[in-house]
Amino acid sequence: MTTWSDITVAPGTLVKGVWRGGVYRIERLLGEGANGRVYLVRKGNTPYALKMGFDPLDHQMEVNALLSLSRQSASWRRFFRESDDAELDGRRIPFFVMKYIDGVNIREFLKRKGSMDWIYVIGHNLLSRLAELHKHGWIYADMKLENILVYGYAGVELIDYCGLTAKGRAVKQFTELYDRGTWNAGDRVAEDSYDLFAFAVLMLAATDQTRKLHSFQHMLPQNRTVDMLLEMARENPHTARLYGWFKQALEGTFVSSQQALALWRKLVLDRNMRGPRDTGIAAPWLKVCFAASIMLCVGTVCYFWLA
Ligand SMILES: Nc1ncnc2c1ncn2[C@@H]1O[C@H](COP(=O)(O)OP(=O)(O)O)[C@@H](O)[C@H]1O
Numbered sequence: 001m002t003t004w005s006d007i008t009v010a011p012g013t014l015v016k017g018v019w020r021g022g023v024y025r026i027e028r029l030l031g032e033g034a035n036g037r038v039y040l041v042r043k044g045n046t047p048y049a050l051k052m053g054f055d056p057l058d059h060q061m062e063v064n065a066l067l068s069l070s071r072q073s074a075s076w077r078r079f080f081r082e083s084d085d086a087e088l089d090g091r092r093i094p095f096f097v098m099k100y101i102d103g104v105n106i107r108e109f110l111k112r113k114g115s116m117d118w119i120y121v122i123g124h125n126l127l128s129r130l131a132e133l134h135k136h137g138w139i140y141a142d143m144k145l146e147n148i149l150v151y152g153y154a155g156v157e158l159i160d161y162c163g164l165t166a167k168g169r170a171v172k173q174f175t176e177l178y179d180r181g182t183w184n185a186g187d188r189v190a191e192d193s194y195d196l197f198a199f200a201v202l203m204l205a206a207t208d209q210t211r212k213l214h215s216f217q218h219m220l221p222q223n224r225t226v227d228m229l230l231e232m233a234r235e236n237p238h239t240a241r242l243y244g245w246f247k248q249a250l251e252g253t254f255v256s257s258q259q260a261l262a263l264w265r266k267l268v269l270d271r272n273m274r275g276p277r278d279t280g281i282a283a284p285w286l287k288v289c290f291a292a293s294i295m296l297c298v299g300t301v302c303y304f305w306l307a
């Protein structure tokens with residue numbers, strides 16, 4: 001298996017596509033995960049993110065997934081640019097180029113904004129993105145803090161497509177903490193409810209001030225239960241007002257992600273459905289943001305249907 005993880009790709013290095021001829025100048029490393037390294041690059045003045053895969057087969061699967069998505073949807077066509085191979089230090093390394101997202105993970109975004117209320121807008125936008133993915137027949141599968149970037153006024157982007165799985169297939173790439181199989185809450189089968197479970201854990205992880213979720217990581221999978229997560233959702237004032245939503249997502253009773261999105265929207269906007277210790281959305285400007293993000297989402301859907 002080709003591995004190049006010991007090669008240093010210094011700033012200023014030119015990465016040239018062997019087949020398509022695209023030339024990208026490396027600026028800096030953006031991040032690294034289990035499957036590859038992602039660099040901030042420039043072509044002319046335009047910034048992009050360029051991912052080099054550690055394992056050619058896994059990398060090709062991610063490229064194939066992104067290619068399928070970009071054939072199906074205008075928003076992924078804008079996200080994925082091209083794929084190619086580069087010669088670096090005498091080794092051939094597969095890479096692909098995507099839109100650069102100038103964002104941070106959800107926890108960092110909430111910290112910078114100084115208000116947990118943003119989680120309602122982030123949750124809404126991420127659920128919309130998931131619903132779009134599901135509509136095209138795919139499940140994201142590897143939902144976790146590291147794979148989602150938040151930018152601007154709670155714009156959300158999924159950035160790692162290694163886990164993308166066609167509906168009905170077995171889920172191959174997942175992270176234990178977010179995986180319903182590990183929580184004895186269902187099979188590892190690609191269906192809307194698989195992603196909704198992981199999304200619920202993600203929301204708990206993003207708003208958990210007590211590090212309780214972190215402590216579950218050390219627990220044996222056979223001892224984990226959905227009730228532990230439900231208790232967390234009830235105790236956390238930021239998720240308590242959406243308790244009904246969390247119960248359905250964690251118990252797998254939503255029929256679709258569209259239904260989950262509709263309930264999220266309803267609970268966040270409905271003043272009468274506050275939890276016992278809940279303060280509601282405190283800032284009026286955030287309600288405006290939330291309404292604006294819904295309009296934007298509806299606009300995107302209309303654009304999609306009319307296109
Ligand atoms: N399009 C992008 N824009 C900005 N940063 C990105 C982008 N894609 C990835 N990154 C950064 O690189 C890190 C690793 O990328 P990722 O695709 O998740 O790799 P892996 O598949 O190995 O987990 C991410 O956590 C993120 O910080």
Ligand SMILES: [Mg+2]
Pocket residue numbers: 033034146147160
């Ligand atoms: Mg990742």
